[in-house]
Structure formats: C-alpha cells, structure tokens
Amino acid sequence: MRAIVFAGPSVARDEVEAIPGVEWRPPVSQGDVYRGAQTSPDVIAIIDGYFEGVPSVWHKEILWALSSGIHVLGAGSMGALRAAELYPFGMRGVGEVFEAFRDGILEDDDEVAVLHGPAELGYQSLSLAMVNARKSIAMALEAAIIDRPVADSLVALAKSIFYQERQWAQVFTLARANGIDASALAAFESWLERNEQDVKQQDAGALLAQLADLMASPIEAFRCDYEFAWTVLWDGVVSGDSGCSPAEGDDTRADFDSLVLDELRMDPRLYQQVRLRAQFKQLALRDAGRTRLRVDDAQRRRQLGKFQESRGLFTRAQLDSWIEHNDWTPKALEKALEHQQQLLALVENLGDVDRQLLLEELRLEGSYTALKSRIEARRRLDLSSFAGVDIRPPQLLAWYFESQLGESIPEDLDDYLSESGFRDRAEFYRLLKQQYLATLAIDAEKQ
Numbered sequence: 001m002r003a004i005v006f007a008g009p010s011v012a013r014d015e016v017e018a019i020p021g022v023e024w025r026p027p028v029s030q031g032d033v034y035r036g037a038q039t040s041p042d043v044i045a046i047i048d049g050y051f052e053g054v055p056s057v058w059h060k061e062i063l064w065a066l067s068s069g070i071h072v073l074g075a076g077s078m079g080a081l082r083a084a085e086l087y088p089f090g091m092r093g094v095g096e097v098f099e100a101f102r103d104g105i106l107e108d109d110d111e112v113a114v115l116h117g118p119a120e121l122g123y124q125s126l127s128l129a130m131v132n133a134r135k136s137i138a139m140a141l142e143a144a145i146i147d148r149p150v151a152d153s154l155v156a157l158a159k160s161i162f163y164q165e166r167q168w169a170q171v172f173t174l175a176r177a178n179g180i181d182a183s184a185l186a187a188f189e190s191w192l193e194r195n196e197q198d199v200k201q202q203d204a205g206a207l208l209a210q211l212a213d214l215m216a217s218p219i220e221a222f223r224c225d226y227e228f229a230w231t232v233l234w235d236g237v238v239s240g241d242s243g244c245s246p247a248e249g250d251d252t253r254a255d256f257d258s259l260v261l262d263e264l265r266m267d268p269r270l271y272q273q274v275r276l277r278a279q280f281k282q283l284a285l286r287d288a289g290r291t292r293l294r295v296d297d298a299q300r301r302r303q304l305g306k307f308q309e310s311r312g313l314f315t316r317a318q319l320d321s322w323i324e325h326n327d328w329t330p331k332a333l334e335k336a337l338e339h340q341q342q343l344l345a346l347v348e349n350l351g352d353v354d355r356q357l358l359l360e361e362l363r364l365e366g367s368y369t370a371l372k373s374r375i376e377a378r379r380r381l382d383l384s385s386f387a388g389v390d391i392r393p394p395q396l397l398a399w400y401f402e403s404q405l406g407e408s409i410p411e412d413l414d415d416y417l418s419e420s421g422f423r424d425r426a427e428f429y430r431l432l433k434q435q436y437l438a439t440l441a442i443d444a445e446k447q
Contacts, residue, residue: 001215004036008048008123009116010076011204019212027123028078028317030055037065039092042219044070047204047210049078051113055362059086059329066090067228069221071214074098075207077112077129085331094210095203097131111164112200126157128166133158134195137188145191150184168192303337309411378434381441385416389437393425396432404435 005016006028016024025036028049036044044065049057058316063080065072074083075094083093084101093102100106109128115127134155141151157174158166168189175185179301264271313319323333362368401409410416413425422428 001219002041003043003045003211003215004039004041005045005208005211006032006036006049006079007204009114009125010047010200011208015205015208019215020206021215022211028057030058031061033057033065033072034061037061037068037070041070042221043073043211043214045073045075045207046079046082047074047207051078051109057082060267062086063089063226064228066222068226069223069225071219071222073207073211076204077114079207079386080112080203081109083251089226090222095198095209096135100131113163115164128158128168128171129200129248130159130163130166131199132197133166133168133171135199136195137194139195139197140188140191143195145193146184146188150180150188153178153180154188166281173278214323250363299341301335303341304334305411307333308406333350378438381438381445383437383441385444386437386440391433391436393429396429396436399436400432 001021003019004020004025005022006025007013007016008027013024016022023034023041028046033044033046046057046062057078059082062072063086072086073094074080074086074090074091076097077097080093080095080097083091083098087093087102093099097106097112101111111130111134112374114125114129117124117126137146137151137154140146146154154175157178158171160174161167161170161403172185172189176182231419264274265274308314308319311322313322320330323330343363359368361372397409397413401407417425417428422431
C-alpha cells in the first residue's frame with residue numbers, strides 16, 4: 001500500500017513519514033495532484049497548499065484522481081477547503097476546519113492561509129491562522145477567562161488584520177486601542193501562554209491517524225458515482241504533462257493555461273495591456289485584502305447581471321456555454337466578479353479620477369490623436385440646419401446603444417453613467433444630442 005501526503009506548516013514531515021508506506025511532499029500547488037496520481041498511489045492526502053503567488057491545486061485534478069480509483073483525503077488548510085468543495089464527489093474531509101467550511105460556517109480562504117517560511121525551515125508558520133485564533137478565543141470563553149462581548153471583539157479584530165500580518169501581538173494592540181477591558185485582556189494573554197489552540201495541527205493529526213488505519217489493511221480502489229468530463233482544458237493538461245515534475249526534466253507545460261499565455265506573448269501589444277491591467281488588479285486586491293473589503297450576495301448578483309448583460313448572455317444556457325468555452329467554472333467566474341466588485345469599491349473610495357491622469361493615459365496609450373481628430377472634424381460641420389431637430393431621450397438612447405454601440409440599453413442607466421464618468425443624465429443627453437446631430441450632418445454631406 002502506498003500514499004502521498006502534501007503537507008507544510010500544519011504538520012512536520014517526520015510525522016508524515018513515520019507512517020509506513022507514506023511519502024511526504026511539499027505544500028500542494030496546481031498540477032501536483034495530477035503528477036502524484038500518475039504514480040498510482042492508493043491514497044492522496046492534502047493538508048497544506050499554496051493560496052497565492054503559485055497557482056492553487058485545481059479541483060479537476062482531484063476529481064481525476066478520484067475517478068482513477070485513488071482515495072483523496074483533506075484536512076487542516078488547503079485540504080479542508082478542497083474537501084469541503086468536493087466531498088459530494090467522494091473527497092473525504094477530516095476535522096473541525098473541514099466541517100466548518102462544509103457547513104458554511106467559514107467561507108474565506110484567509111481563515112486557514114498563513115505566511116510561512118521556506119522548505120529549509122520546515123515551512124514554519126510566520127503568521128496566525130484565523131481558525132486557530134477563533135479556536136483559542138472560543139476555548140477561553142468556554143473556560144470563563146473572557147466573556148462573550150470580549151470574545152466577539154477579539155474575533156472581529158483578528159479578522160480585520162491581513163492574513164500575512166496577523167499575530168497575537170497585533171490583536172492585543174488593536175484590542176487595547178479599541179478600549180477592551182485591560183484586565184480581561186491580561187487574563188486572556190496569560191491563559192493563552194499555556195492554552196493556545198492549533199486546530200489546523202489537530203486536524204492534520206486526525207487525518208494522519210485515519211491514514212495510518214487505512215494503510216494498515218488492504219484498500220479497495222475508490223469507486224466514484226460520476227463520469228469524469230474530459231474537457232479541452234483537461235486535454236491540454238494531459239497532453240502537456242507526462243507526470244514528471246519540472247525538476248525531473250519535464251519541459252512541457254503543466255496545463256492549458258500556460259499554452260494560452262504563450263500564445264498571448266506572441267501579441268506583444270495585447271500582452272502588455274493585459275499584464276498591466278493584471279498588475280494593477282493585483283495591487284488593488286492586495287489592498288482590498290488588507291482593508292477586508294467584503295462583497296455580499298446582493299453585490300454578487302448585481303455583478304453577475306451586469307456581466308451577462310455586457311456579454312449578451314441572457315439565459316442560463318448561454319452563460320453555461322460561455323463558461324465552458326472559456327475553460328472555466330461557475331465558482332471561478334463568481335470569484336472573478338467578486339474581485340471586480342472589490343476593485344469598484346476601492347475605486348469609489350478614491351473619488352473622482354484626476355483629469356490630467358486620464359489625459360496622460362490617453363496620450364501614452366495612443367488614443368488621444370484619434371479623439372482629437374474626431375473633435376476637429378465635428379467642429380468643421382455646419383449644424384445650423386439641424387438646430388430645430390427634436391429628438392427625445394428614449395430615441396437618443398435607442399440610437400446610441402443599439403445603432404452605434406450594438407448593445408441593449410442598460411437596465412440601470414444611472415449606474416452606467418456613473419461608471420462612464422457622467423455627472424448626471426442631463427450632461428449625458430446633451431453630449432448624446434451633439435453626437436446625433438453631427439451624425440445627421442455627416443450623412444447629409446455624403447448625399
């Protein structure tokens with residue numbers, strides 16, 4: 001019998017390798033489960049994994065491992081997240097963290113994400129996991145060290161700290177600054193020295209205990225009750241990866257996404273535009289993470305509605321088809337739209353954009369001269385004969401959106417105008433009428 005365990009900060013390597021037949025591997029990233037499954041283990045267990053900077057383990061590769069007869073277990077950190085998402089398909093979750101995510105009590109990745117050291121130092125945790133903070137605070141409340149209001153305040157303050165910077169010292173500093181009772185804080189801090197909880201480590205230990213039991217007796221191949229869907233993206237993974245890690249000399253791409261990015265690089269102008277937008281998004285989302293910007297269900301639905309409208313995806317079938325053709329998942333689209341909402345919230349906090357910065361970007365991007373030419377051409381037009389033309393706002397809207405832009409009129413016009421830089425409808429209609437009359441004059445000159 002043979003098993004592979006992906007682990008890092010939550011449990012020591014020697015604890016994993018103490019189980020006969022178990023092979024330790026570093027925290028999991030995208031492609032690692034597929035490559036591990038290629039070696040035909042009986043079990044794959046995921047405890048720790050990467051959340052940012054390195055692509056996270058893909059759901060599809062876990063489903064493929066399950067469909068190949070491999071038992072897949074998860075606990076503690078990334079393993080708990082993926083198990084909560086994939087337990088209906090047969091991935092086995094272990095422990096409190098898994099149960100909290102499965103039951104919807106926890107939702108955010110930062111509950112388990114930590115900053116950790118390099119492999120040479122055993123991936124030692126350098127920040128406080130939110131699930132561990134919650135557990136410690138809950139245990140102190142149960143022991144009557146602190147009362148409910150203090151406990152709730154400590155949880156909220158811990159959650160407000162960016163996950164890479166979260167430490168007990170910062171929690172206590174914020175607690176004092178927010179006027180939480182000094183004697184209660186002193187009692188909790190003293191209690192914490194001997195009673196701090198590490199639920200991620202506890203869950204990892206529970207997983208290893210289950211794994212040891214599994215390895216002690218013959219294991220039948222896992223039987224899944226679904227048919228694995230072989231998509232274009234998955235075909236790219238299989239054809240581009242032989243199952244060997246890059247360190248073992250495999251120069252092929254691990255997944256189809258890499259091939260897409262290779263193709264993008266062959267169009268330098270487009271690549272530079274996309275890269276710059278992605279870099280700005282990365283900076284903004286980092287700020288959103290630090291400020292703990294939240295997106296509620298109403299905002300998610302609104303973003304999805306606006307997205308479907310902008311793409312002409314008016315039915316669920318059209319949306320599902322778009323997702324499939326873009327080699328994505330509904331969950332990934334939801335996450336991307338959540339990022340968009342966070343960006344919008346950050347932008348709103350900035351206030352009105354600087355006019356000179358807009359002009360600066362136009363000149364650098366190369367659109368300034370084209371806009372300038374359009375203005376100069378319109379100035380040369382004689383609009384006097386069209387001064388008496390009476391066109392109502394509904395007609396202007398239909399002309400502009402449907403005839404000029406080839407789009408439907410936005411359901412929320414005021415929201416559209418705000419995002420497009422207009423002060424109000426009056427300003428928009430005034431400019432719209434100027435454009436309409438200019439079009440009539442141009443058409444008249446052609447006749």
